[in-house]
Amino acid sequence: MMTAAMCLALNIFFEARNEPVIGQLMVAEVTLNRVDSPRYPNSICEVVWQPSQFSWTHDGLPDKPDNMLYLDKVAWKEILKLSDSVLKNPHQHLTYTGATHYHADYTKPYWASSMYYIGKVGSHLFYSEK
Numbered sequence: 456m457m458t459a460a461m462c463l464a465l466n467i468f469f470e471a472r473n474e475p476v477i478g479q480l481m482v483a484e485v486t487l488n489r490v491d492s493p494r495y496p497n498s499i500c501e502v503v504w505q506p507s508q509f510s511w512t513h514d515g516l517p518d519k520p521d522n523m524l525y526l527d528k529v530a531w532k533e534i535l536k537l538s539d540s541v542l543k544n545p546h547q548h549l550t551y552t553g554a555t556h557y558h559a560d561y562t563k564p565y566w567a568s569s570m571y572y573i574g575k576v577g578s579h580l581f582y583s584e585k
Contacts (some may be wrong), residue, residue: 462500463487464531468520469511471579472530477576479534481554483541485581488555494584495555501580554581 457465464488488504489495497503517520520531548571557579558564570582 457500459499460535460538460542463505463542463554464483464535465518466503466509466511467538468519468531468534470509471577472534473529474577474579476537477536478579480541481552481557481576481579481581483538485557486547487541488553492584497511513583552581555584556582 459529463483463523466486467479467482471479474482478514486499489508490499496505503509504512512518520527524568552573554573556566558567558569560580567582568581569585571585573581573583575581
């Protein structure tokens, strides 16, 4: 069974490993905000693995950071530390935007127009529920 820190790290890694740290923190925040919302499951792992919520969980590619390139191994180690730090001190790291959704700037998901737009960090646009 995966720990909350591992599920959070996987989500950050596969969704935002090439983003600035603030973008990685925003992905962590979205995950934690969903845990806190009655609309989503009550644990980090359940939120991450909820069907069709995060693209990497259903893209057909391996979901483990095995056989990575060197740069990805470096990113994975940093993200593991970030995930652990966020879970130990969530109020120290998060941005308090209330974000529950995001998407890459090159996509236009159907749900975006029904959300409050918060802003862009790196290549992700963040939203909160209305």
